[in-house]
Amino acid sequence: MSIPTKSLSMTQVLLCGAAIVTLSMGIRHGFGLWLLPVTQSQGWSRETFAFAIAIQNLAWGVFGIFAGMAADRFGAFRVIVGGAVLYALGLLGMASATTPLLFSATAGVLIGMAQAGTTYAVIYGVIGRNVSADKRSGAMGIAAAAGSFGQFLMVPTEGFLISSFGWKEALMILGLASLMMVPLAWGLREPGFAGGSAIRREQTILQALTEAFKYPSFQLLMAGYFVCGFQVVFIGVHMPSYLKDKGLSPQVASYALALIGLFNVFGTYAAGVLGQRLSKKNILAFIYLARSCAITLFLLTPLSPLSVYVFSAVMGLLWLSTVPVTNAAVAQIFGVAHLSMLSGFVFFSHQIGSFLGVWLGGYLYDRTGSYDVVWYIAIGLGVLAALVNLPVKEASIIRSTAAQAV
Structure with missing residues (x-):
């Protein structure tokens, strides 16, 4: 890949990119708070709501691949603007949907497409192209930490909006707020993509994909990311209902999700920094094993607000800490020319796991009356x-030289 003669400053990339991720990820982290208000108001089952969110995660994964290709080809600015507009339309449509089909089309497909254009794969492509390799993992950790801060900031805000204005009105307010990503995207206009011209690459898209999918380590990273998606989306969407079923107040769930976001600020940043110094595969192995240990202890400990908060803090440290490490590993192995696209494929695996985690949570609950099997x-x-x-x-x-030729 030919590096552009002028790059964006790391400060500008991180400020604008982090603010976009804060909004995009912050809004979507609170969707679990709408499960009970929506299903009770509309007379739907929990599986109906869970299926729409599952579709959202799957659409996010599928369209993330194409958003990554577009961002690599035309720059992130255009992709983020389109994603912000879709986000607003999806939230407004989610508020006005009167049937499960419309709810799945808006909360599922539209918002999934919006997230594809406004989250990590696209932002990490900008970071990869404009931040030097020795600072890249740490910069990705900062961007991931911003998404976590968005959860800490936005989830209580969304809970306040629902209780103060109603669940429909809260979605409309968030729809307008999502348009703030449009001016922020202006700060990510890369000189190398001015006028729509792309940076010249040593590989075509097909060559880059063939190389990646033939490489066993890429497949292993995808497999691990599948598990990440299953775990975090199941917990993020279903834990509020799980806690209410156990007799705890909705405020406990809101505080729990906020704690996950708060501690994930530190966890993702630390993971990104450690990824510059330690083996990334070992960091990932530790994170996944630690998650299993944390869930096991949570289920074995008598449930109380204190146990929920401790679990949330521990899971927060591990929540999205896989994101900067996984993407930095992809960049380290394959370079940054097609980073957004390759990150999109890895994230697609994550979203298949997300689909199964959130859908199985609703499906098995409706049939067994419990979330135990999914845990x-x-x-x-x-x-x-x-x-x-x-x-x-x-x-x-x-x-080889031959393999690089276009």
Whole structure:
């Protein structure tokens, strides 16, 4: 890849990118707060709501691939603006949906497409192209920490909006707020993409994909990220209802999700910094194993607000800490020319896991009256993810001259 003669400053990239991720991730982290208000108001089952959010995660993964390709080709600015507009439309449509089909189309497809254009794959592409390799993992950690801060900031705000104005009005307010991402995207207009011209690359898209999918370490990173998606989305969407079923107040759930976001600020930043100094595969293996241990202890400990808050703090440290490390590993192995696209494919695996985690949570609850089975699956998958990350080879891939030719 030819590096542009002028790059954006790291400060500008991180300020604008972090603010966009704060809004985008902050809004979506609070969707679990709408589960009971929506289902009770509309007379729907929990599976209906969970299925729409599952569709959202799957759409996010699918369209994330194409958003990554577009961002690599035309720059992140255009992609983020389009994603912000879709976010606003999706939230407004979610508020006005009167049937499960419309709810799935808006809360599911539209918002999933919006998240694809306004979250990590696109932002990390900008970071990869404008931040030097020795600072890249830490910069990605800062961006991921911003998403966590968004959860800490936005989840209590969303709870306040729902209680003060109603669940429909809260969605409309957030729809307008999501448009703030448009002016922020202006700060990520890269000189190398001025006028729509792309940076010249040594590989075509097909060559980059063929190389990645033939490389075992890429497949192992995708497998681990699948588990990440299963765990965090199941917990993020279903834990408020799980806690209410156990007799705890809705405020406990709001504080729990906020604590996850707060502690994840520190966890993701620390993971990004450690990724510059330690083996990334070992960091990932530790995170997945620690998650399984935390869930096991949570289920074995008598449930109380204190136990919920301790669990939330521990899970917060581990929540999105996989994100900067995984993406930095992809950049280290394959370079940054097609980073947004490759990150999109890795994230697609994450979102398949997210789909199964959130949908199985609703499906098995409706049929068994309990979330226990899904908790056990999350524990087992965490152990599996720890094991599959250990064989990952992090060294930069060596390409022959012939393989680089377009």
